Amino acid sequence: MSLQQTPTGQNILVKFDIQDGVLIASIDNPPVNAGSWGVRQGLSDAMAMASTDExxxxxxxxxxxxxxxxxxxxxxxxxxxHEPLVPQLIKAIExxxxxxxxxxxxxxxxxxxxIALACDYRIAAATAVVGLPEVRLGIIxxxxxxxxxxxxTGMSRAIELISSARRVNAPEAVxxxxxxxxxxxxxxxAAIAAAKTLAGRxxxxxxxxxxxxxAEAIAKAENAASKSAxxxxxVDIALDILRRTISMDFDAALALEREAFETLRLGEQATALRYQFFAERQAQQLPGLDKAVPRAVEKVGILGxxxxxxxxxxxxxxxxxxxxxxDRTDEALAAGLARIQDNYAKSVASKRISDEAAVARLAHLGTTTDxxxxxxxxxxxxxxxxxxDVKLPVMRQLxxxxxPGAIIASNTSYLDLDRLAEASNRAEDVVGLHFFSPAHIMKLLEVVRGARTAPDVLTTALAIGKRLKKTAVIAGVGEGFIGNRIYAAYRRHCEFMVEDGASPQQIDQxxxxxxxAMGPFAVSDLSGLDIAWKMRQRLSATRDPRERYVAIADRLCEAGRLGRKTGAGWYSYDKAEGRGQPDPKAAHIIDECRRQSGRPQRSFSDVEIVRRALAAMVNEAVLLLSEGIAQRPSDVDLAIVNGYGFPAHRGGPLFWAAxxxxxxxxxxxxxxxxxAGFGFRRAEISVLLATLSI
Known part of the structure; x- marks a missing residue:
């Protein structure tokens, strides 16, 4: 097939130009020049032309x-x-x-x-990045x-680069x-000059x-890679290939690598990770937003x-x-500034950023009580x-x-955004930006669309999320939005299992x-038990007394056990140890609540625990989809993976259920x-799963 033809008749993706005897093969496959069939065919044609044209x-x-x-x-x-495959193109280049x-x-x-590795010379712009990130897509x-x-690079460095999927900037790559x-x-x-310098070699x-x-250096790299898997x-298969092929014939090693690649790319983990990849891109799409022009945002004021x-x-x-x-007081501001400065000091110490970059970022920060x-x-x-009582007066002030034209955002994680927006008296300018703690690390950003949020405000919020390098998911207004609502149901059913006889440790494990990444009780201790406690207190007036209610977490809070910040919650914490340990005092509170509930006690298998916990996520997810809180199933999975530690290689709870x-x-x-008993809302799960194309 010639360069002028493609299977679907699309435009030419590789364009030729000859300058000073050098054939320039320019890949033009916007937006990111992905190595699709047309690109591979075009580059193969370029190799054929160069081989025959003296x-x-x-x-x-x-x-x-x-x-x-x-x-x-x-x-x-x-x-x-479809052929030519990348290995065939690489063979043609060599x-x-x-x-x-x-x-x-x-x-x-x-x-x-x-493809660059198959070439005879690699030259890069100073801002370029290179790497082999395949393992994060479930392949090698x-x-x-x-x-x-x-x-x-040497074997130990190659192990680190392949297993971490790290992108390497051009100066380090050299x-x-x-x-x-x-x-x-x-x-x-510069590339043409380099080609001439090779003088046909x-x-x-x-x-x-x-x-x-x-050997110790290689073993150390292997151990670190295994722990990061x-x-x-x-990751494990990439390590196995690297180990086995180090002394093999090169072509035999290539064949072994390709066989592993083909097996993995059609496997469950790769399918789940591709699903997540496309879910992230689809999450930005909402009917009616394509014509909305984002507002300009450079100056940001954060209250709190x-x-x-x-x-x-x-x-x-x-x-x-x-x-x-x-903030209201100099003391609160000083504490906030100290947290920010400490973050950058640690980033510099760990060489994540340079001292100059830290200074530059802090130069763009101002603090005031005005x-x-x-x-x-x-x-x-x-x-x-x-x-x-705190947020409504603040929204009125804002x-x-x-x-005019400024955007007002709330970081609320549970409250009714429409009620907050009405308090501002300019609901069209209000949007929810729900960050997850720690906000500068966690990838998920729930962009909450109020009933009156203007399209250009929503578009701006998505653009902000992209600039912040967050995974933005649009949510409708509802208690807990997407993530916290599902997580609340998941945690509630895990607490049911504790009251019925399972230990927090068994459930977490x-x-x-x-x-x-963590079990629900370790997560509660990390985030603080008082957050959910306040939410339960707020909802207590509307809770039907016939509904099952587990009071264990309330009793822990009443005992001052608010999690890591108080040294005790579901677990106890020793500063020297860092990790939570089972605590007899917590066990005593749990036993007391079990006796008061009068519920029969029984044992749970790990399989049953996982099945029940994930089913709770799935049931609640389908309910909120039916209510329009989430737009699509993939948005739900994206939120739970990026905000709650659900393993990306399992796709998300709905992907798992399907x-x-x-x-x-x-x-x-x-x-x-x-x-659960009285009040349990059962979703039409089978109806939804039958329609999923995941």
Missing amino acids: TIKAVVIIGAGKTFISGSDIREFGKPL ACPKPVVAAIHGAGLGGGYE PGAGGTQRLPRL RLGMIDEVTAEDLRS KRLVRAMPIPSEP KGLDS AGTMGSGIAIAFLDAGYSVTLI IQVLADCDLLLEAVFEDY GALAR ALQSFGL RQPALMVEQAVDELEQA
């Missing part, structure tokens, strides 16, 4: 637009792949008798970097990445040997030996310098915004105590202060073994209904 002395592969090759086209991974130069700007990742490098990278040169000049011109990475290094089969407000301030500073942090300063801000965000026997899911919900 006037061509060298080839430069370069990307048009903002990037080189961002990676393979992930949309192809779940389907039969077989080409003329030297081939990869000119990298933007991102050269995954299959894109593997499948076109020689596990074999060529160690020949450039130091590690991943690329040959960084240029500050015009990349195209091939310098194939495959012909290089793997540098020798101490967190249930990802791809507590732990949450300080974390939000860091998130905005990291994204390049100018931030004014406001709320009038907010009148000059583009975004006014309240992060005060989660109580109507509504009066904000200049069972769910961690399934893959959750892959279980329908009868098992329904039986698990039967168990929920029996345990």
Whole structure:
């Protein structure tokens, strides 16, 4: 098939130009130059042309637009792949008798970097990044990445780079040997010059030996990689391939790598991770928003310098915004400023950022007790105590202060955004920006759309989320929105199991073994038991007394056991130990509540615990989808994975449920209904799961 043809008749994706005897193959596959079939075919044609045309002395592969090759086209991974495959293209590059130069700007990742590894020389712009992030998609490098990278970096470094999926900036990539040169000049011109310097010489990475290094260094890298796997089969398999192929014939090693890649790409974990990948992109889409133009936001005012407000301030500073942090007292401001300064000091000490970067970010931070300063801000965000008596007066103040066109945001995690918006007297300008603690670290951002939120305000909120590098999910107004509502149901049913005989430790351990980052009781201790306690107190007046209510968490709070911050909650905490330990005092409170409930006690298997806990998530998720709180099932899964530690390689609770026997899911919900009793709302789970294309 010629360059002028493609299976679907789309535009040419690789354009040719010859300059001074150098064939320039420019990849033009916007927006990110993914290595789709058309790109592979175009580059294969370029190799064929260079091989047969005596006037061509060298080839430069370069990307048009903002990037080189961002990676393979992930949309192809779940389907039969069409030739030429990446390994076939790479074979053509290496077989080409003329030297081939990869000119990298933007991102050269995954299959894109593997193509660069097949070239004879790699030159990059100073702002470029390269890497092999495949394991985070449940696969391994499948076109020689596990074999060529160690020949450039050494085995221990290759293990670290492949298992961590780390993106490496161009200056570091030169130091590690991943690329040959960084240029500050015009990349195209510099690449042509480099091609001429090669003077017809091939310098194939495959012909290089793997540098020798101490066995201890390799073992250390392997151990660190294994610990970081967190249930990802791809990491363990990548390590196995690297171990087994270190002394193998190169082509035999390539075949073994490809076989593992093909098995993984069609597996459950890779399917789940691709689902998450596309869910994140789909979450930004909402009918009617495509024509809304975002408002300009550069100056951000944050009201509330507590732990949450300080974390939000860091998130905005990291994204390049100018931030004014406001609180009622100098003491509160000083504490908030100290938290922010300490964060940057730790980031510098751990070399995550430079000292200069920390100074620059702090230079964009102002603190004051004068709320009038907010009148000059583009975004006014309240992060005060989660109580109507506190938030409503604040929203009235912000509504009066904000200049025309400014956006007012609430960080509420449970409260009715519409009620808060009405208090501002300008509900069209109000949106919810629900950050998760710690706000500068957690990826999830729930963007809450009020009944009167203007389309351009919602579009602006999504743009802010993107600039903050958050995973933004749109939620409707409702108690707890998406994440906290599902999590409350999950925690409630876990507490039912505790009251019926399971220990908090067993429940936490069972769910961690399934893959959750932490169990519900360890999470409660980390976030503070008083947050949910206040929520339960607020709802107590409307709670039907016939509904089952577990008072254990209330009794813990009444005993001053609010979690890590008080040294005790469901567990006790020793500063030297750091991790929670089972506590006889907590066990005594649990036993007392069990006796008062009069419920029969029984044992639970780990399998039953996981089934019940996940079914609680699924049932509540389907309820809120039916109510329009979430737009689509993938939004729910995205929120639970990014905000609550659900393992991404399991896709999310709805993805998980869609892959279980329908009868098992329904039986698990039967168990929920029996345990909850009066007032339990059963969702039409089977109806939803039957319609899911996940």
